[in-house]
Amino acid sequence: MEDELVALESIYGPLFSYDSLSGRYSVDLPDHGLRIVFWADEAQYPSLSAPALRLELLSRWRWRSRSAHEELVASLNALFVPENVVLFDCIDFVQQNGTRFTESDSTDSSSTDAQTVPAPTHFNIPIHSGQTLTDRKSRFQAHIARASCLEHVHSVVAEIKQLPRVASSTHVMVAYRFKSGDSNRDDDGEGGAGDRMLHLLERMNQTDIVAVVVRWYGGIQLGPDRFKDITGVLKTLIENTPDF
Numbered sequence: 001m002e003d004e005l006v007a008l009e010s011i012y013g014p015l016f017s018y019d020s021l022s023g024r025y026s027v028d029l030p031d032h033g034l035r036i037v038f039w040a041d042e043a044q045y046p047s048l049s050a051p052a053l054r055l056e057l058l059s060r061w062r063w064r065s066r067s068a069h070e071e072l073v074a075s076l077n078a079l080f081v082p083e084n085v086v087l088f089d090c091i092d093f094v095q096q097n098g099t100r101f102t103e104s105d106s107t108d109s110s111s112t113d114a115q116t117v118p119a120p121t122h123f124n125i126p127i128h129s130g131q132t133l134t135d136r137k138s139r140f141q142a143h144i145a146r147a148s149c150l151e152h153v154h155s156v157v158a159e160i161k162q163l164p165r166v167a168s169s170t171h172v173m174v175a176y177r178f179k180s181g182d183s184n185r186d187d188d189g190e191g192g193a194g195d196r197m198l199h200l201l202e203r204m205n206q207t208d209i210v211a212v213v214v215r216w217y218g219g220i221q222l223g224p225d226r227f228k229d230i231t232g233v234l235k236t237l238i239e240n241t242p243d244f
């Protein structure tokens with residue numbers, strides 16, 4: 001199952017997430033308004049039994065009929081063949097047939113929900129995201145963007161936090177540095193991480209930049225190695241991104 005999860009993460013990127021508390025994985029399919037949540041006993045899957053699946057509607061989507069949910073679950077369960085992985089097939093089935101089961105709830109567009117409706121963004125700032133690094137079940141991903149004022153920083157950080165995958169993260173660490181000389185950092189509970197990120201920006205002579213590193217804690221304490229992972233993914237992203 002581990003190889004299957006690694007492949008899913010590489011294909012779906014920020015749409016793929018892991019909840020360390022429940023031990024469950026999920027993939028968001030925004031074009032069909034669905035989140036597929038799955039978990040399995042590795043002693044049973046894929047040799048004997050299918051993974052457990054739960055389907056969740058994304059904000060402003062609904063089932064086309066009262067029976068749509070049960071019909072889709074039955075269709076996905078029918079895809080499983082012992083000794084064969086099935087998660088890709090389930091996701092592909094939804095992508096190919098999702099419109100038969102769900103529809104956008106456009107009739108309710110006037111309602112508001114502070115937890116699901118993104119705050120207005122006043123800046124169109126490109127955000128560059130790096131590859132996810134996995135170290136003893138903890139995962140790290142860096143994001144960078146150009147920022148020359150606090151408003152830019154807040155806009156970028158807010159946009160990153162709206163990513164479905166980031167919602168299940170443990171820490172969202174931030175550091176920024178402006179040409180004006182102003183700089184700051186936020187550890188978000190990972191004490192010392194922000195200082196190391198800011199020091200890296202200084203060593204790389206980076207200005208007018210906001211850097212964000214997201215960590216998903218995997219249940220195993222990494223000690224000082226976690227700081228190497230945090231600065232490592234950030235350094236790699238900066239080095240591999242043109243114009244930074």
